[in-house]
Each structure stands twice: as structure tokens, then as C-alpha cells.
Amino acid sequence: MTESAPEAAPVRPTSKVPVSIRLRLARAAVQVIADDAGVRMLHIKGAATDPALHPTPRYGSDVDALVDPHRIPALHSALLTQGWRLYSTFRFGSSFEHAQTYAHDTWGYFDLHRRFPGIGLSDQQAFEQLWLDHTRRESAGIPFAAPSLDAQSVILVLNSARGKGGLPRSWSELDDDAQARARSLVARLHAEVAFAAAEGDLERYRDRREYRLWKATSQGGPRVAEWWGRVIAQPNLPGRLRVVAQAPLVNTDRLARRLGHAPSRAEVVREFFARAGVGLRETAAMITRPFRRQR
Known part of the structure; x- marks a missing residue:
């Protein structure tokens, strides 16, 4: 679709x-x-x-x-x-x-x-x-x-990782056997990186391609960092090129809701340049931040 x-x-x-x-x-x-x-x-x-x-x-x-x-x-x-x-x-x-x-x-x-x-x-x-x-x-x-109940436990944790809320209360209320079954399912689903983000143990997975995206998702940061995370998270070159090409595009769905009508070509162009300006400012801030810390 x-x-x-x-x-x-x-x-x-x-x-x-x-x-x-x-x-x-x-x-x-x-x-x-x-x-x-x-x-x-x-x-x-x-x-x-x-x-x-x-x-x-x-x-x-x-x-x-x-x-x-x-x-x-x-x-x-x-x-x-x-x-x-x-x-x-x-x-x-x-x-x-x-x-x-x-x-x-x-x-x-x-x-x-x-x-x-x-x-x-x-x-x-x-x-x-x-x-x-x-x-x-x-x-x-x-x-x-x-x-299943085990799968729902995992889904609640993964959802919490996106909400920057740490592990949900439901996880701490599971007994040891239930937590062990859920962790086994995490491995079968290849969901270790996101699960670690919820646990506060994301640094264990710095070598995984999903690391930067989940760092931005779970800890916040500029949109540029999120987009870079999305690029790196792609499993192959075509996927990375697709995300790179998509990054500067205007979210016309969101723009239409904000304006209350289907955006005109001129409104899309204005939004494009506004997004570009924000992106450039965020990129500049990311580049200069280490130098400012050294002062």
C-alpha cells in the first residue's frame, strides 16, 4: 500500500x-x-x-x-x-x-x-x-x-521502548518463568535491540544496525539523528537508498491534517523548504556540539 x-x-x-x-x-x-x-x-x-x-x-x-x-x-x-x-x-x-x-x-x-x-x-x-x-x-x-500472553508481554515492552518509558509495570509483575518464556520469544522474534532499549541496556548492541534508530527512538534527539538511524537500520543498499530519497519529502498526510485541506503545490514547496531549513540547523548543531563541549 x-x-x-x-x-x-x-x-x-x-x-x-x-x-x-x-x-x-x-x-x-x-x-x-x-x-x-x-x-x-x-x-x-x-x-x-x-x-x-x-x-x-x-x-x-x-x-x-x-x-x-x-x-x-x-x-x-x-x-x-x-x-x-x-x-x-x-x-x-x-x-x-x-x-x-x-x-x-x-x-x-x-x-x-x-x-x-x-x-x-x-x-x-x-x-x-x-x-x-x-x-x-x-x-x-x-x-x-x-x-499469546507471552507475546503480549513482549509487545508491551517493545511499545514502552518507543514511549521512552522503560519497562512497563506488567513486566515486573511477571514471575521468573513467565519472564524467561518472554525472553525466549524475544530471541525468536529477533527483537533483542528494542527490548534492550526498554531495559536501559541498549549499549550492549552498539554493533547492531538498529542501534542508532532505537537510540533516537527511546532517548530522543533531533530528527536528523532519527533519519540517519532509519538509513543505517535498513538491511540492504536498496532499502537505505529508498530512505535517503524519502527523507526530504514532505509528509503530505500530516500537512493535509494541519491545514484542514489537501495541500496545494505551493504549500508543499513551502513545507519542503521549511523542513530543509530545520534539517540544516539540526545537522549544524550536531556537528558543532562536540566542539562547544571542549571549550
């Missing part, structure tokens, strides 16, 4: 239904669409998290699901047919290009994940690994699949 998102105004459901109820219904609605299209998906985060890890439900603000990568085009078409619209694309969604967001006037937002940030396996291999031991739950009477 590489198409640009069409102009999409933020969704503000007018219903008086409480958010927790609306999200249960939204999860059920998305699952029905996936079932009808014959698409496997694993619901993650929010209320999809097992109560053993979050006794008090956390509903969040949208529905998230990891979708069988081979079947994403089928689900994309089915969502559009059922009144959902593309809100932001994989290309501009995040530094990891991991999720594509859809919006619906009644149900709100749905984040369709093709991968989960921090997992190093290929998208399809990762999905199949997580699908192996999936569990079954239900929302508004509709059954859905979720990762």
Missing part, C-alpha cells in the same frame, strides 16, 4: 456512547469485515490486552491489529467498501513505517499494522510466529484473535 492518503478530516464521532463502548463495537466491526474478507489478524494493545497483564482495562483511542501481510490489500479494499477511509499511510505513519490508519465517522480510528516496531523477523515470518500460539477473546459478542 504505497498510495497517498486522500484528504481526511479528523474523526469526531458525535454519538454520546462512551468511548469504551464505542471501541468495543469498533473492534467487533473491524473483525467482522476481516472475517468476511478471509483475513487473519491479531488484535493488540488497548482492551485487547489480556486482563492478567492489565487488570484495569485500557481502551486507548483506537483499535489496533496486526494483519497477515499477504492479505493487507484484501482488507484495505474491504474497509473502503464498508465506509472506512485512509487517514495516514505506511509511508508516513512512523519511523518504522509499520501501520496504516483508517477513519470512520461512527467507529473512529483503526490502525492496521503490517509489523510491530522492534521485531526483526520479516513481516510475514513475524505474523506466523505470533499466530502459532494465539488466544481467542471477544468484543461485543464477536470473537477475535489476540497474541
Whole structure:
């Protein structure tokens, strides 16, 4: 899915239904669409998290699901047919290009994940690994699949690494056996670098190509450092060249939302030069910082 998102105004459901109820219904609605299209998906985060890890439900603000990568085009078409619209694309969604967001006037937002940030396996291999031991739950009477309890523990840690929050409380509440099983899954998913970022032990992996990206993601820093991390993290030369070419491009999805309308060519050009100016200033600051420290 590489198409640009069409102009999409933020969704503000007018219903008086409480958010927790609306999200249960939204999860059920998305699952029905996936079932009808014959698409496997694993619901993650929010209320999809097992109560053993979050006794008090956390509903969040949208529905998230990891979708069988081979079947994403089928689900994309089915969502559009059922009144959902593309809100932001994989290309501009995040530094990891991991999720594509859809919006619906009644149900709100749905984040369709093709991968989960921090997992190093290929998208399809990762999905199949997580699908192996999936569990079954239900929302508004509709059954859905979720990762195993061990996998959910890992996902919570990887998500926390992106939020610069260290290890989540749920991790410290696991017994030794549960933590050992989760660490074994981390190894099978090739997610050691992101997991170490959450643990505060990232320096162990300075020689890994993902190191710079997770350092910028978990510890913050200028956008230039993040983009350089994205370049280095790519597994091959074509991937690195693609990211280099993408770096100066304007995020037209975000610009459209900020302006409230599809940006004109002139507005895109102005944003391009504004981004370039910020990038040059950040690069200059990174280059001169060591010299300033020596004074």
C-alpha cells in the first residue's frame, strides 16, 4: 500500500456512547469485515490486552491489529467498501513505517499494522510466529484473535521502548518463568535491540544496525539523528537508498491534517523548504556540539 492518503478530516464521532463502548463495537466491526474478507489478524494493545497483564482495562483511542501481510490489500479494499477511509499511510505513519490508519465517522480510528516496531523477523515470518500460539477473546459478542500472553508481554515492552518509558509495570509483575518464556520469544522474534532499549541496556548492541534508530527512538534527539538511524537500520543498499530519497519529502498526510485541506503545490514547496531549513540547523548543531563541549 504505497498510495497517498486522500484528504481526511479528523474523526469526531458525535454519538454520546462512551468511548469504551464505542471501541468495543469498533473492534467487533473491524473483525467482522476481516472475517468476511478471509483475513487473519491479531488484535493488540488497548482492551485487547489480556486482563492478567492489565487488570484495569485500557481502551486507548483506537483499535489496533496486526494483519497477515499477504492479505493487507484484501482488507484495505474491504474497509473502503464498508465506509472506512485512509487517514495516514505506511509511508508516513512512523519511523518504522509499520501501520496504516483508517477513519470512520461512527467507529473512529483503526490502525492496521503490517509489523510491530522492534521485531526483526520479516513481516510475514513475524505474523506466523505470533499466530502459532494465539488466544481467542471477544468484543461485543464477536470473537477475535489476540497474541499469546507471552507475546503480549513482549509487545508491551517493545511499545514502552518507543514511549521512552522503560519497562512497563506488567513486566515486573511477571514471575521468573513467565519472564524467561518472554525472553525466549524475544530471541525468536529477533527483537533483542528494542527490548534492550526498554531495559536501559541498549549499549550492549552498539554493533547492531538498529542501534542508532532505537537510540533516537527511546532517548530522543533531533530528527536528523532519527533519519540517519532509519538509513543505517535498513538491511540492504536498496532499502537505505529508498530512505535517503524519502527523507526530504514532505509528509503530505500530516500537512493535509494541519491545514484542514489537501495541500496545494505551493504549500508543499513551502513545507519542503521549511523542513530543509530545520534539517540544516539540526545537522549544524550536531556537528558543532562536540566542539562547544571542549571549550
